[in-house]
Amino acid sequence: xxxxxxxxxxxxxxxxxxxxxxxxxxxxxxxxxxxxxxxxxxxxxxxxxxxxxxxxxxxxxxxxxxxxxxxxxxxxxxxxxxxxxxxxxxxxxxxxxxxxxxxxxxxxxxxxxxxxxxxxxxxxxxxxxxxxxxxxxxxxxxxxxxxxxxxxxxxxxxxxxxxxxxxxxxxxxxxxxxxxxxxxxxxxxxxxxxxxxxxxxxxxxxxxxxxxxxxxxxxxxxxxxxxxxxxxxxxxxxxxxxxxxxxxxxxxxxxxxxxxxxxxxxxxxxxxxxxxxxxxxxxxxxxxxxxxxxxxxxxxxxxxxxxxxxxxxxxxxxxxxxxxxxxxxxxxxxxxxxxxxxxxxxxxxxxxxxxxxxxxxxxxxxxxxxxxxxxxxxxxxxxxxxxxxxxxxxxxxxxxxxxxxxxxxxxxxxxxxxxxxxxxxxxxxxxxxxxxxxxxxxxxxxxxxxxxxxxxxxxxxxxxxxxxxxxxxxxxxxxxxxxxxxxxxxxxxxxxxxxxxxxxxxx
Numbered sequence: 001x002x003x004x005x006x007x008x009x010x011x012x013x014x015x016x017x018x019x020x021x022x023x024x025x026x027x028x029x030x031x032x033x034x035x036x037x038x039x040x041x042x043x044x045x046x047x048x049x050x051x052x053x054x055x056x057x058x059x060x061x062x063x064x065x066x067x068x069x070x071x072x073x074x075x076x077x078x079x080x081x082x083x084x085x086x087x088x089x090x091x092x093x094x095x096x097x098x099x100x101x102x103x104x105x106x107x108x109x110x111x112x113x114x115x116x117x118x119x120x121x122x123x124x125x126x127x128x129x130x131x132x133x134x135x136x137x138x139x140x141x142x143x144x145x146x147x148x149x150x151x152x153x154x155x156x157x158x159x160x161x162x163x164x165x166x167x168x169x170x171x172x173x174x175x176x177x178x179x180x181x182x183x184x185x186x187x188x189x190x191x192x193x194x195x196x197x198x199x200x201x202x203x204x205x206x207x208x209x210x211x212x213x214x215x216x217x218x219x220x221x222x223x224x225x226x227x228x229x230x231x232x233x234x235x236x237x238x239x240x241x242x243x244x245x246x247x248x249x250x251x252x253x254x255x256x257x258x259x260x261x262x263x264x265x266x267x268x269x270x271x272x273x274x275x276x277x278x279x280x281x282x283x284x285x286x287x288x289x290x291x292x293x294x295x296x297x298x299x300x301x302x303x304x305x306x307x308x309x310x311x312x313x314x315x316x317x318x319x320x321x322x323x324x325x326x327x328x329x330x331x332x333x334x335x336x337x338x339x340x341x342x343x344x345x346x347x348x349x350x351x352x353x354x355x356x357x358x359x360x361x362x363x364x365x366x367x368x369x370x371x372x373x374x375x376x377x378x379x380x381x382x383x384x385x386x387x388x389x390x391x392x393x394x395x396x397x398x399x400x401x402x403x404x405x406x407x408x409x410x411x412x413x414x415x416x417x418x419x420x421x422x423x424x425x426x427x428x429x430x431x432x433x434x435x436x437x438x439x440x441x442x443x444x445x446x447x448x449x450x451x452x453x454x455x456x457x458x459x460x461x462x463x464x465x466x467x468x469x470x471x472x473x474x475x476x477x478x479x480x481x482x483x484x485x486x487x488x489x490x491x492x493x494x495x496x497x498x499x500x501x502x503x504x505x506x507x
Contacts, residue, residue, distance in 0.1 A: 003029040003245075004506055006265050006274040008252045008290070009442075011039030013480045014280025015235035016495030017502065018244060019071050024503055028244035029274070031267055033251035033442075036229070037236050039280075040441050040448065041490055043227025047428030049377040050316040053228040054432070055441060055448070057366050057384055058083075058335055061491035062231075063219035064136050071238055078234035080222040081371050087216075089189035089337040090325035090418050097189055098330065101220050114183045124180045129214040130160055131169075136215060139486040139493045142469050142501065143459045173210035174201025174342055189337040192345060192362055195388065197487075198309055198453040200349040201342060205455045221334055223368050227375065231490070255279070255290045255477065262476040265290075276476045276502055280495075282444050283451065283463040283483035286472070297473040299464035304457060307352075308392030308434035308446040313411045316428035317381040321367045323419050329370060332381075336365035338418050348389050355395030357407045361387035363415055383422070387411045392434035392445040400435035407433065449488035450481065459485060470498040478502050 007018045010032035022028040036042050040055025059080065062068070068078065087099040095113070100106045103125050111118025168176055173194045177187040191201050194210040224230025236246050247267075255277055256263040264273035279286040287300045323331045339345060339362035348358035366384040369375040375382045390407070394400070408431040416423050434446020443450070451457050460468045463483045470479050480498035482488035 001275055002264065002272045003027045003274040005029075005276045005278060005502060006031065006272060007278045007280060008255075008265065008286070009033075009039060009280035009481070010037035010232070010236070010246065010248070011280050011481055012041040012232050012235065012490060012492060013482070013495035013498070014039075014278065015232055015239065016067060016071075016492045017278055017280070017480050017499040019235050019238045019242070020496065020499035021502055021506070022239050022242035022244040023071065026506055028239060028242075029272060030239065030244065030246045031250045031252050031265065031272075032246070032248045035249045037246060037248060038229045038232035040443065041228050041232050043229030046314070046430050047316040050380065050382055050428060051227045051375045052314050052316075052382065052430055053384065055228070056490040057223070057228050057368065059222045059224065059228070059231065059490050060216060060219050061139075061489050061493070063222060064215060065140060065492055065496065067492045067496055071235070073231070073234045073238060076234040076237040076241065078230055079225040081225055083221040083223060083334045083368075083371060085330055085334045086221045087189060087193065087335050087337055088323075088326070088331045088333075089185070089192075089339070090323045090331065091185060092340060092417060094325050095185060096323075096325040096331070097185055098326075099189070099216075099334075101217060103217050110186060114186055117181055117183055117186045120180050120182070121186070125214045125217065128211045131165065131208075132212040132214045133218075135208060135212050138459070139491065140497070142497050143462070143485040144469055169207050169211065170205055171207050172202050172204055173207045174345075176207045176210050184341050188339050188341050191342050192337050192339040192364075193335075195345055195362075196364070198306075198449050201345055202349075203454070223372060225372055225374060228490070252290060254292075255286075257292050257295055257474050260475055262474055276478060276505055278478040278480060278498060278502055279472065280481045282442055282481070283479065284444055285442060286479065291472075291474070291477075295474050297464070297467070299466065303463055304452045304454075305445045305450070306447050306452045308390055309448055310386055310388040311357075311390040311407065311411070311431070311433045311446075312387070313385040313408050314430040314432070315383040315385070315412075315422075315426050316376065317383055317422070317425040318427050319379060319425045320370070320381045321365075321383055321419055321422065325418070332367045332370035336367070338363040338365055338415060345388075352389035352391050355391050355393065357390050357394075357403070357410070358388065359410075361389075361411060361414060363387045363411065365415065380427075381425075385411055385415055387414075390434055390446070392438070392447075400433045404431055404433050404436075407431075448482075450483040451487075453487050458487065462487065470494075470501045476505070478505070
């Protein structure tokens, strides 16, 4: 055998799995089709002097896991920079809301602006912190019925009054804020952050996307120095330091299967053998292209990818960003929740359902050069504008290749209202629309979560019933990545969970 474990793809979950298995003393080979590791957690110099992330940028959920410490990633070059404030929400009338890592500091600021809302915020965090911690524990476990039951029965949520809590959990998150808050300017940033998981604010059973908000105060928001790809570069160095091989520009053509069990993979006509294969690619890439047709499970037909999700405009600026509502460093530091009200989110989703780009998209702005001077030249700034909702498949027979420039301009025009002068300072850009995300990052139909993050595709149903425990449809094939539990985002829980399953198999 060439390897004990072959890993397909070098996204952050795949690399995390590979690192744990290599650290345990097994021979690991990672094969990545692109010329850089990281997948949707990678950074490149797209404009001379400016470092552009190509996917996820804010590192939040991974900070709730022990991954960085267990793998000792600081020894391999990973340095996290803390962001505080966590969130900043500007409004067109000059008002703004700031959410800090410290709950009391946040509450005090809210109380000064909106009497009563500071105390309401503290009550919201205190009430739902046990539930959010239980969600975190569920994310860090293999989603078998036994593990789920044990976590909910004996975790932090054991103290929750479930009879009352269920009435909230089953509701749409866009309505749950009304139970706690009065002012729309306080409700909107909370709802807009919840919308980052995908489902619209009106979808029933979606309340947990809002109710895990207390976790942000526990994890904080951080950035690897040098760009989001600092995480995956450190993982590569860890794997190689433990005797593993990481190959780039090495696309896997097929998984070799014989007698109902994996034998290895074929890369550019050459077969590499292994006891086990772990696929970190999109689940449909694995099932529809890499596996022999005879081994394709029927569940593949029921997996819902959806019709795109969002788009991101990445900008190189020749001067720092400045919001009209609150100029200065604080407003540039954390995630900037540029959304006027909940109706704007609903209107954008209505446009999406009609097969057209959002006419007035809500935006998450990120200007991490405010805390990391390696991202832009002196006096410059990098600015990412993530916007929702944007369908992959457009009505009227239109193509993203035709309308991409027009939509990018529309996103920037929307943002310009809040930060006048931004357009005039642009010296370079990259627009990652849904079709770009599919072509370049392998995100089918532009869905950054791989599969829709709705209740029918979560926990023991992700990616499908019978494959939720990181095991593929043939012996020796394992799964990780956003297609698996707990879904998309920079957390790494899927990679860590899958590594435990693989190590049990290898031992």
